[in-house]
Amino acid sequence: MYFDFSQNYFEVFQLATDYVIDRAALSDNYQQLQSQYHPDRFVNNSEQDKRLAMQITSYINEGHKILQDDQMRARYLLELAEVAFDAEKDTTQDMDFLLSQMALREAIDEVDKDPDPLTALDDLMIKAAEQKKQLSATFQCSYANQEWAQAKEAVLKLQFFKRLQHQISSKQEALEDELL
């Protein structure tokens, strides 16, 4: 069993290091790698082999998760390009964007007044997804032109949407729990 842990995730999945990816190839290569390295293939091997298989598949799974997700993939690309992130200080200065985020968050709280809150939340989720799409396009463009500051700004904004989507689904779950 041999695996090169120094490969970046794009290399692991034999994809070009780019924001736009061939999802079918990602999926095919993921399955192929799993078939090769999954711990179930080494059930009768030594403890060391089992351990190694577990570490390799953990790496593959992590890579798969990052490459599949638009925001995580974008951020990973910038990290490969040695753009630094600092969780404490990084934020966007775009006031219009921040205001629209506040409005969306208020909308989540408002659904309690809606006669059909679950559908209202579904609608919000769709709205968020559309705006996210535009941001993805912005990132793609900036990244291609190596405009790192703009690209980073887009990643941070995508991060906002990610948290928003998480809030929406938490709200959905809370409402569902109440129904029980």
Add this chain to the structure above:
Amino acid sequence: MALLQISEPGMSTAPHQHKLAVGIDLGTTNSLVASVRSGVAETLADEQARTLLPSVVHYAPDQAPLVGADAVPYQATDPDNTISSIKRVLGRALTDIQAQDHWYQFAPNNDSVPRIKTAKGALSAVEISADILSALKTRAEQTLGDQLTGAVITVPAYFDDAQRQATKDAAKLAGLNVFRLLNEPTAAAIAYGLDQAAEGVIAVFDLGGGTFDISILRLRKGVFEVLATGGDSALGGDDFDAAISHWAVQQLPPALQSDRATLRQISLQARQAKEQLTQQPAVDLKLSQELTVELTLATFEQLIEPLLKKTLIACRRALRDADMRQQDIAEVVMVGGSTRVPRVREVVAEFFQKPLHTEIDPDRVVAIGAAIQADVLAGNKPGDEMLLLDVIPLSLGIETMGGLVEKIIHRNTTIPVARAQEFTTYKDGQTAMRVHVLQGERELVSDCRSLATFDLTGLPPLVAGAARIKVTFQIDADGLLNVSAEELNTGVSAKIEVQPSYGLSDSAIEAMLQASMQHAEQDMLQRSLREEQVEADRVVEALDSALAKDGQQLLSAAELSVITQARDALITIRQSTDQAQHIQDAIKQLEQVSEEYVARRMNQSVRSMVQGRKLEELQD
């Protein structure tokens, strides 16, 4: 034969051997064992052709535990020592359990593992489950004719780390080599998927005796990829029974509403009523001598409606986690005995807008899938491309300031998975720190399940905030957690002490393993003692009846006295000793002194046979 044989690395020179491997469905109500024989997966039956082993164990003092159908009658006659639905307790804390209705009594104890009072002492759920697994192992070895190489044991997909660990511990205690813990819905999908070579996204709706699971899987080229899973590890057919019982109790006069015997009687009837209602529109429940009430199908369906609603909400959530909609689901597979209830099938079909798969016996489908996976893992099918990619069912997090949980690995992440988290010290020279690991979706520590506390010790003493401690949370293919830690500046790896919150520590498991081996020895000694006692009784009885017949006639007074003395000695020893060997010695002694007497009796009986007959008659 050649002195040296050359073989390619990895190629055995031995002829291909079929390794015996089994799949075990350790269920709340019933358990099964299955194996692939001549290419076909089948559930293994006992001598009486029964495949379902009721998950019931009866304990009596000085006797090996009774498991399965043999234990069932004791539920009525000796309920305190007859344990059922133990899976509901497995890997759980006393506080999780007490809310539920259980007939057995918990023993007070110091550690966090609940123990149930039985005639065999206070037993943990791991030990009781191990007795069920042992019975299945014995059945498999007897049927298959050899020792097992390994087993795949199924667990509800929604089982948390403690419940999985407890299941694995029970298997270890039963002497099984666990290839893999496999999620029940995944096992069901294997059983169906391979039969029908399906491709696409499928939903597996698994409603068993005590647990409910919903899993969304993608099947492609022999790879089963779990996209999302959800459910409730304490929701199942037992709750249908409880709903009926609850309704029935309300029909009773108040005086009887807390009568234990009546309540037990009702709970036994509730289960039968539920089963009968799958075939007929109404059943009679005999609540007491005077009172019989009719339970209609409509009432029953009303009673279980809130429970069904819970299952559908879990379905919605799983779909959302999988990023799928109802119309994306190509197939719906029904698993578990409770899916026999027609109303369950109706609501599920309505929710997914699909006809349901119910072709494979819902009680057996999980064991069959597990057997297929066990066969592959044992290496009996080289070149087989089947692979399972499972997920972690509940988010894993750590406690942060203010009693909050920070999620480190989100639910429905494909396993194995590793995540590292960096910590720092908050005091100068601090050499130890404590990490509290939790599982669950809620934000407050108090709303999540505490899994373990890790004490990291041996950190290099540095100024506050200078140490960078990387803690790695690794979840293996069974969904079990391992933690390691390292100080990044110095490369010193910290020592980790694990204190499982609800499970058993490794040393506790070790002690139980040793105890069970001593038990096995004790059981064996007990058995041989009983055998010798029976033998002694038989010998004495035979001797007495012989002496009564011809003792006076064939023996002198002195001879008779020697024999009688040896006989009395045997009786005394038989009654006083607990050593089989002593009884055996006394029997030998008696046989020795009776040798001459026995010989004389033989001669006499031969003579009496021959007397008065002609030689030719005897030659025939």
